[in-house]
Amino acid sequence: MTDDADDLGAVLDGVGTRLRALRQQREVTLAELSATTGISVSTLSRLESGQRKPTLELLLPLSRSHGVPLDELVGAPQVDDPRVRAQPVERNGMTLWPLTRRTGGLQAYRALISARGRGAPDQRTHEGYEWLYVLSGRLRLLLGDHDLVLTAGEVAEFDTRTPHWFGATTAEPAEVLMLFGPQGERMHVRARPRRQASGRR
Structure with missing residues (x-):
């Protein structure tokens, strides 16, 4: 007992x-x-x-x-089935599908992001580190003094203590893969280095 x-x-x-x-x-x-x-x-x-x-x-x-x-x-024990049965969550003009089960550490989401209203963008700050990969559509990202438009295949990562806001630039929502981690936990995206052409014969 x-x-x-x-x-x-x-x-x-x-x-x-x-x-x-x-x-x-x-x-x-x-x-x-x-x-x-x-x-x-x-x-x-x-x-x-x-x-x-x-x-x-x-x-x-x-x-x-x-x-x-x-x-x-x-924190109930996980079942043996490894599939994540994501339930969509509506928040601030976004529809989010959680792709991870844990509430702490690194979190992954598939998101549909709308234009999020017609008013002036409200840049916010909070603890954490975020990584965005645009799957489709066009995503406007305001990050500090930067005003960027990301298209399919483009990636952005940033410390969320920097004032930020993002939303679709058209009537069609942008589809985005989002990773969010604790402060100081970077995503460490790596790419295979290009082979340099050799001048030797």
Whole structure:
């Protein structure tokens, strides 16, 4: 019984870390999450810091808001089936399909990104490092003072503490493969070096 209690305690202790990582990854404030879940900001803060034990009553609305299964929030053991059954999540003019199961570390998404409104782009900052690969369409990326348009086959990577915003440039959404990692974790994209022509015969 003691071992079972210890295992349960370890699972519950890890919930707060996963909740904080999910919220920061979604670029959502505690106040915004409180508005969508009906859970007070102070309770959310205590959950993330581990000062409040998670209950089903608290975890269900958080699971719906974050768009992840309940067992992912509590760190339930993975099933043997290696396939990731991605459920799309709508957020800020984007439709995201998670391609990884873990909530911490490197995260991968397939995303359909719309023009995201007609107003002035709102550049934001947050902790992390991001890598974007455009599969189709045209993606406008504002990164600090840079204003870029990426087309199919182009890649961008950047520290997300730099003010940034991205959206499609046409009515058709841009399809993008996105990787997001913790601060300091670069993607280290490598390409095979070209063979240099030799002048010898």
